[in-house]
Structures are given as C-alpha cells and as structure tokens.
Amino acid sequence: MTELGxxxxxxxxxxxxxxxxxxxxxxxxxxxxxxGQLADRSKHLSTGLRELGVEPxxxxxxxxxxxxxxxxxxxxxxxxxxxxTPAIFLLSAGDLRHILEDSxxxxxxxxPEFLPTVQTAAEGVGSLRWIASTGDDEGSVVSLASLxxxxxxxxxxxxxxxxxxxxxxxxxxxHAKGVMLSHENLWxxxxxxxxxxxxxxxTKSLVALPLSHSFGLIVTVVGMHSEEPGEAVLMTWFDxxxxxxxxxxxxxxVSPMVPTMLQILLAAxxxxxxxxxLRYIVSGASPLSRDIAQEFExxxxxxxIRQGYGLTETSASMTVTPxxxxxxxxxxxxxxxxxxxxxxxxxxxxxxxxxxEICCRSKAVMRGYWRAEEATREAIRDGWFHTGDIGKxxxxxxxxxxxxxxxxxxxxxxxxxxxxxxxxxxxHPAVGVxxxxxxxxxxxxxxxxxxxxxxxxxxxxxxxxxxxxxERLGKYKYPREVRxxxxxxxxxxxxxxxxxxxxxx
Numbered sequence: 400m401t402e403l404g405x406x407x408x409x410x411x412x413x414x415x416x417x418x419x420x421x422x423x424x425x426x427x428x429x430x431x432x433x434x435g436q437l438a439d440r441s442k443h444l445s446t447g448l449r450e451l452g453v454e455p456x457x458x459x460x461x462x463x464x465x466x467x468x469x470x471x472x473x474x475x476x477x478x479x480x481x482x483x484t485p486a487i488f489l490l491s492a493g494d495l496r497h498i499l500e501d502s503x504x505x506x507x508x509x510x511p512e513f514l515p516t517v518q519t520a521a522e523g524v525g526s527l528r529w530i531a532s533t534g535d536d537e538g539s540v541v542s543l544a545s546l547x548x549x550x551x552x553x554x555x556x557x558x559x560x561x562x563x564x565x566x567x568x569x570x571x572x573x574h575a576k577g578v579m580l581s582h583e584n585l586w587x588x589x590x591x592x593x594x595x596x597x598x599x600x601x602t603k604s605l606v607a608l609p610l611s612h613s614f615g616l617i618v619t620v621v622g623m624h625s626e627e628p629g630e631a632v633l634m635t636w637f638d639x640x641x642x643x644x645x646x647x648x649x650x651x652x653v654s655p656m657v658p659t660m661l662q663i664l665l666a667a668x669x670x671x672x673x674x675x676x677l678r679y680i681v682s683g684a685s686p687l688s689r690d691i692a693q694e695f696e697x698x699x700x701x702x703x704i705r706q707g708y709g710l711t712e713t714s715a716s717m718t719v720t721p722x723x724x725x726x727x728x729x730x731x732x733x734x735x736x737x738x739x740x741x742x743x744x745x746x747x748x749x750x751x752x753x754x755x756e757i758c759c760r761s762k763a764v765m766r767g768y769w770r771a772e773e774a775t776r777e778a779i780r781d782g783w784f785h786t787g788d789i790g791k792x793x794x795x796x797x798x799x800x801x802x803x804x805x806x807x808x809x810x811x812x813x814x815x816x817x818x819x820x821x822x823x824x825x826x827h828p829a830v831g832v833x834x835x836x837x838x839x840x841x842x843x844x845x846x847x848x849x850x851x852x853x854x855x856x857x858x859x860x861x862x863x864x865x866x867x868x869x870e871r872l873g874k875y876k877y878p879r880e881v882r883x884x885x886x887x888x889x890x891x892x893x894x895x896x897x898x899x900x901x902x903x904x
Contacts (some may be wrong), residue, residue, distance in 0.1 A: 425467060442552065473619070490516070585759065591761070642709055652679070680702055741753060
C-alpha cells in the first residue's frame with residue numbers, strides 16, 4: 400500500500416494551516432476568505448470527486464480564470480491523489496482537445512463561461528468521464544457545489560515521486576508537451592524559491608499571474624512553505640488600473656509579474672496612486688530589459704525589482720536576485736538546492752563569462768516529458784537538465800540570460816539574439832512592446848525582422864525605428880525591417896509570442 404510521502408502537497412497545505420491557524424489569507428473581487436474556509440471546501444470537494452470516480456493518478460484538467468475555486472480545486476485533487484492538469488482559459492477548443500487527449504484526462508473542472516469550449520473540445524475524447532462546473536448542475540455537467548456537499552475525508556496516500564501536476568508547455572514549435580512534476584518536485588521547487596526570495600516582514604502579495612501557469616502555481620506552493628502568516632490579493636486577470644488600485648487599497652508589499660506587465664504599467668499614471676507600501680516586484684517568465692527596470696524603480700522609488708529565472712521543467716524557479724539588489728540585467732544566483740552550469744555544444748562546462756547553454760540539476764527538476772522518452776533523454780543528460788536557453792555566468796555566480804537557443808537568428812554567419820534587438824528598440828520612447836524573429840533570406844540565411852507596438856499617443860515610422868536600432872546595435876545585428884502593428888502577439892502570461900509572430904512574416 401502506498402504511504403503518504405513526506406513531500407505530499409496536500410499534507411504541506413495542512414501543515415501551513417496548523418502553523419498559522421484560521422485567518423484571512425485571500426482577497427478576491429471584494430471578498431475575503433480565511434485559510435480554514437478554503438481548506439474545508441477542499442476537503443469536502445475532494446471526497447465529492449472521489450465519489451464521482453476520481454482515482455489516484457487520474458489527470459484532471461482545471462480550466463478556470465483566477466479565483467478561489469482554482470486553489471480549492473488544486474487542494475482537493477491533491478487530497479484525492481489526482482494529478483492537476485492546468486489549462487489556461489484562453490486556449491482554443493483545438494488546443495484544449497490536444498491536452499485532453501494527450502493526458503488521457505478523466506475529468507475537467509471549469510466555469511460556465513468556458514463550458515462551451517470545454518464541451519466542444521471534449522467531444523469524442525474516450526478517457527473523459529465527467530465535466531464539473533462552478534455553475535449549476537446542467538445536464539451531464541455536475542456542479543462543484545453538489546460535490547462539496549460530501550463529507551470531508553482524509554488525504555489519499557501518494558508517494559513523493561508520484562505525479563502532482565502535468566503542466567503543458569508550448570515551447571517554440573509543434574504541440575504542447577506535458578511536463579511531469581511530482582509532489583517532491585513541486586515541494587522542493589516551492590521550498591527552494593521561498594528560501595531564496597523571502598524577506599522578513601513582507602507578507603502581503605498581489606498575484607495577477609494565471610494560477611494555471613507554472614509561475615503562478617509555484618507562487619501558491621511557496622505560500623504553503625511560508626514561516627510567516629501572509630495574505631494574498633488575487634486578480635482574475637491583469638489590468639494596469641486594477642493592479643494599481645489594489646496595491647493602494649490593500650497596502651500590497653510584493654507582486655510577482657512578467658516584464659510585459661511592467662511595460663504596460665509604465666504607460667499608466669503611476670504617480671496618481673499611493674504605491675509607497677510596495678517594496679518588491681519579482682519579475683520572471685522572460686528576461687527583463689534594464690531600461691524598463693530602472694524606469695519603474697525611478698517612478699516608484701519604494702520598489703526594488705528582483706528578477707528570477709526558471710522553466711516549467713524546473714518547477715518554475717531556479718534563480719532570483721538578492722533582496723538587497725544586484726545588477727538588474729542578471730537573473731541572480733542559483734536558489735538553494737540548485738546547481739547551474741554553462742555548457743558548449745558538446746556538453747562540456749564553460750568557464751565564467753563564456754556564452755553557452757544553461758543547465759541545472761535539482762530535486763525540483765521534472766521527472767520528464769509525458770510519454771515522450773526521446774524528448775526526455777534529450778533534455779536530461781547525465782542528471783543535468785538542458786534548458787535550451789543561452790546565457791553566461793560570472794565568477795561569483797550571477798546568471799545572465801541572452802535568449803532561447805531555438806530563437807537564435809543566424810545572419811550571415813553571425814549570431815543575433817532577438818532579445819538584444821528588442822531591448823534596443825524599447826529604448827525608443829514611442830515603443831511599448833517589441834518582438835523580433837528571423838525570416839529566411841536567400842543571401843544572409845536569415846534576416847532580422849522586428850514587430851513593434853507603439854505607446855498610446857506616440858508615433859514613429861518603420862524607417863525611423865530601423866535607424867534608431869542601427870545606432871545602438873552592430874551592423875550585422877540591427878533589424879532590416881520593422882513592422883509597426885496594433886498589438887504584438889503575447890502569450891497568456893504576457894510574454895512576447897515569437898512563435899505566433901513568425902506566422903505574420
């Protein structure tokens with residue numbers, strides 16, 4: 400019989416409640432929820448799901464916008480021994496169908512507004528036994544409320560290496576791959592991130608990241624490790640005005656974000672709000688431009704921006720800059736429990752300052768890709784996970800990210816990192832968002848093309864932006880073509896979507 404692992408996430412949640420007691424922990428859309436209320440709902444929902452037929456190891460897709468029911472569902476599924484399979488609610492029916500089929504999902508938890516998409520995606524998926532919704536019972540769709548009417552039950556034992564989450568990551572080409580994260584992976588990912596990032600007395604956070612994304616998920620696990628009782632303000636979806644108002648109203652001290660969110664905020668009237676409570680922004684998911692960081696810190700003097708780095712495969716976190724500050728262009732040093740090295744094309748370790756692929760090893764690194772043994776062997780070699788990101792590391796361990804290996808542009812035999820070009824364009828006062836990709840070229844192999852979204856009320860011609868970039872970049876590096884567009888494609892977590900940009904060439 401399987402025993403309850405020491406790193407079981409459902410048990411981690413119980414330990415947090417035992418440590419801090421029943422207290423207000425979540426603010427969402429004008430409502431406040433206590434830790435006891437949320438835990439109690441998870442316990443009842445867990446039993447209801449088991450009575451519905453959920454068995455240990457079942458993959459259950461959770462497709463909801465941010466709200467208390469997301470965390471309640473995650474907790475309930477972990478208590479039931481199931482595997483959460485988060486899906487961002489912006490997915491098309493086709494993309495969702497891929498996740499349902501590939502994961503062989505047994506059920507879906509969703510909300511009424513996304514039910515039509517779920518039902519379309521679910522047609523003919525043989526593994527799918529039920530769909531549950533936060534709305535009313537409707538035909539074959541069961542309501543969460545009816546499931547929560549069941550009696551509270553115990554945690555179903557699961558071993559540390561049993562799956563806790565199957566996270567689908569888009570990558571740069573092809574269908575999304577399932578990343579297998581065990582209870583131990585996520586437990587250690589949260590523990591390592593907490594030890595690296597926590598600052599005593601910083602206990603009130605504002606979360607605008609989708610909880611369906613690995614960055615948002617690990618923020619949740621970090622909270623369960625906290626030695627200090629904390630409170631979180633949760634946004635259903637990020638918008639700059641709402642974010643600023645919530646910081647002011649709730650005296651928020653820290654907020655995890657992605658760089659594009661900061662770019663969007665810089666176009667807002669920051670000075671019209673009282674943001675003096677805000678001490679830290681933790682930026683992750685993609686590299687942050689030095690100019691954007693410095694401008695935000697200038698306009699919000701109470702803030703220090705801390706940059707972190709990680710992938711879904713590393714339980715979302717590997718590094719973070721220290722609380723007392725560091726070169727903002729870096730992503731900090733390895734979290735406790737992580738080893739990092741830079742390697743060349745042959746996999747040999749490179750000395751400090753040399754550019755190569757970033758590799759790491761840790762108990763937080765995934766078990767592998769779901770039913771993709773070849774991809775797993777390619778990614779994890781001799782115990783080291785190869786990230787596919789290009790970077791360099793200083794003698795004292797500061798890591799710098801240059802770009803994705805697959806996004807590298809080879810122009811006339813020279814390497815061009817799209818991020819270098821994007822950062823140069825973002826220095827122009829008219830540019831709000833920039834995305835750079837390579838376009839096949841018969842002479843140069845690839846040519847550098849930039850897609851630019853202008854700030855409201857600003858104007859700039861493509862020729863002007865080409866000339867601006869040429870002044871700041873080497874002759875081989877600047878974009879020969881700039882296209883000004885209404886909006887640069889972004890992923891659901893506000894990262895520049897280079898895969899989608901390539902479809903516009």
